[in-house]
Amino acid sequence: MASGYIRVPLGLLSMSLSSTSSLAACVWIPLFPLRCEEARHAGLAAYPTAMLAPDTTRKLWQVSSLARHAGVKPGMTVSQAIGLCPTLRLIEPDPVHYDDCFARLLAALNEISPVIESRELGLAYVGCDGLEGIFGSPGTIVDAIRGMMERWNDGMSGAGSPFHRSIVPTFRVGFGLGKFTAWVAASRAKPGEAVIVPVGAEEKFLASQPISVLPLDTDTHRRLRQLGIRSLGALAALPEEAVTAQFGAMGRRLWRLAAGRIAEPVEGRIAPEPIVAALTFFTPVGERELLVHALDQLIGRALKHPRRIGWRVHAVRLRADLEGSSSWLAAILLKDPTADGGCIAAPLKTRLEQAPPTGAVERLVLEFTAFSPGTTELQLFARDAQAAARAGQQRALQCAAREIRMRVKRASLYHVIEVQPWSRLPERRYALIDFEP
Amino acid sequence: MVAPARAPLRTDRLRTLNAPRLVTVELNADGAPAKVWRSRDNGGGQEETAAVVDAVLEMWRIDDEWWRKLISRRYFAVILESGTRVVLFEDLVTREWFIQTP
Numbered sequence: 001m002a003s004g005y006i007r008v009p010l011g012l013l014s015m016s017l018s019s020t021s022s023l024a025a026c027v028w029i030p031l032f033p034l035r036c037e038e039a040r041h042a043g044l045a046a047y048p049t050a051m052l053a054p055d056t057t058r059k060l061w062q063v064s065s066l067a068r069h070a071g072v073k074p075g076m077t078v079s080q081a082i083g084l085c086p087t088l089r090l091i092e093p094d095p096v097h098y099d100d101c102f103a104r105l106l107a108a109l110n111e112i113s114p115v116i117e118s119r120e121l122g123l124a125y126v127g128c129d130g131l132e133g134i135f136g137s138p139g140t141i142v143d144a145i146r147g148m149m150e151r152w153n154d155g156m157s158g159a160g161s162p163f164h165r166s167i168v169p170t171f172r173v174g175f176g177l178g179k180f181t182a183w184v185a186a187s188r189a190k191p192g193e194a195v196i197v198p199v200g201a202e203e204k205f206l207a208s209q210p211i212s213v214l215p216l217d218t219d220t221h222r223r224l225r226q227l228g229i230r231s232l233g234a235l236a237a238l239p240e241e242a243v244t245a246q247f248g249a250m251g252r253r254l255w256r257l258a259a260g261r262i263a264e265p266v267e268g269r270i271a272p273e274p275i276v277a278a279l280t281f282f283t284p285v286g287e288r289e290l291l292v293h294a295l296d297q298l299i300g301r302a303l304k305h306p307r308r309i310g311w312r313v314h315a316v317r318l319r320a321d322l323e324g325s326s327s328w329l330a331a332i333l334l335k336d337p338t339a340d341g342g343c344i345a346a347p348l349k350t351r352l353e354q355a356p357p358t359g360a361v362e363r364l365v366l367e368f369t370a371f372s373p374g375t376t377e378l379q380l381f382a383r384d385a386q387a388a389a390r391a392g393q394q395r396a397l398q399c400a401a402r403e404i405r406m407r408v409k410r411a412s413l414y415h416v417i418e419v420q421p422w423s424r425l426p427e428r429r430y431a432l433i434d435f436e437p
Numbered sequence: 438m439v440a441p442a443r444a445p446l447r448t449d450r451l452r453t454l455n456a457p458r459l460v461t462v463e464l465n466a467d468g469a470p471a472k473v474w475r476s477r478d479n480g481g482g483q484e485e486t487a488a489v490v491d492a493v494l495e496m497w498r499i500d501d502e503w504w505r506k507l508i509s510r511r512y513f514a515v516i517l518e519s520g521t522r523v524v525l526f527e528d529l530v531t532r533e534w535f536i537q538t539p
Contacts, residue, residue: 417451419451424501425499425501425508426455426537426538426539427453427454427456427457427537429455430454431451431452431453431454432451432452432453433451433452
């Protein structure tokens with residue numbers, strides 16, 4: 001899961017800040033991790049390449065098109081792949097880098113629209129309700145998104161692991177009513193291009209699409225093909241009740257998606273500013289016991305953070321910078337939010353046990369990324385809840401000011417300041433000055 | 438009122454607040470405002486609106502800054518027929534009338 005959140009301080013979480021948008025643009029960069037590697041290693045794209053799985057170095061995760069032509073497929077073992085393609089270049093995954101790249105992309109898209117939903121690495125939805133008033137037609141909205149992506153790509157060229165090659169030509173953009181239509185449109189777009197589905201034309205557009213665009217498991221896909229259903233139009237032509245009787249509630253949803261009856265809105269994700277604790281090792285550490293010990297220390301330190309008081313931890317990420325510029329990442333969503341160090345550590349220790357870092361660790365970083373309110377008693381001890389709330393209001397004000405500036409394209413928020421409050425002439429007492437939070 | 442927390446004050450970016458706006462005033466027999474005409478730009482041209490003065494609350498006079506550019510004004514705090522409280526003043530130098538919020 002990418003960490004590209006719209007970050008707000010904890011104090012704001014008590015407020016309802018969900019935002020949705022019916023009109024959606026789907027931004028899709030297939031094989032995002034591989035594209036990031038091709039971008040930062042000049043010349044890599046000219047070779048057949050494959051990326052190792054983050055949890056096991058014996059299997060392949062992502063495969064370039066050149067490698068695919070040679071018969072290499074994701075999930076193959078390294079020895080199988082080398083046997084098929086002796087010139088294959090293997091890449092160790094650097095999940096922290098991909099996560100960082102994607103978070104920056106989401107932040108860039110957030111300049112276009114305040115409603116951004118990230119689905120997975122390389123796939124995000126941009127809420128487009130109201131953007132017509134700013135940019136104009138869907139075509140110009142898509143152009144604005146493309147322009148922002150180019151700015152993101154240029155920005156990455158100046159980052160720690162700079163991009164030497166543009167990712168922009170691999171972007172696909174789909175625009176339509178609801179996330180599904182936008183996703184299908186993006187999946188039909190050629191690399192670097194966009195497909196726009198006008199509002200009202202969803203049914204016609206979807207009818208000709210293959211059923212593989214539906215969120216299907218392999219078994220359902222096989223059954224549909226056995227029934228001779230190969231397009232969404234063919235599925236939508238069946239009675240809804242019959243599909244529901246055959247495939248249950250999932251069938252009903254699939255039928256509605258295929259018929260263009262569901263327009264799931266883009267849901268802007270709100271996440272708190274994470275609490276971070278980090279430890280840089282004097283010499284790289286490979287022993288699991290030492291890592292576990294360091295993890296316990298980091299958890300203890302993060303739990304003592306003043307902003308955590310009164311809140312239980314709901315999501316936690318542990319990332320490690322490894323020797324040789326690769327990385328390791330574990331993101332855990334706790335079933336029961338807790339403030340107990342042992343409960344937070346347990347799933348991370350399991351992950352360290354089952355899928356340990358593939359190299360010696362130079363730096364270990366723990367992040368609490370989502371929180372739940374503690375009990376009423378705990379909330380009483382939220383020492384800086386008021387301060388966090390004030391900071392949250394300031395942050396919300398900044399967001400609102402930025403949005404207004406973007407919409408009206410000029411400064412329209414002002415502070416009232418005292419000039420000569422003692423003056424007998426009313427117009428000299430106060431003045432306005434541009435508000436820049 | 439919010440104090441500017443971060444940005445340093447730049448006087449070139451100051452905008453006037455509560456600037457006097459030119460109006461036309463009809464006086465009663467006592468020399469106090471009885472009716473006010475105000476013109477505003479409605480996009481396609483000037484639109485003039487009138488308001489009757491319901492009551493004069495108080496009046497005062499300011500004579501100031503005679504050493505550079507004389508300010509001489511006669512103020513009337515009035516209530517219009519709509520119930521709005523405004524300040525009208527006559528610039529005694531130019532003989533023009535202006536409206537302002539109190």
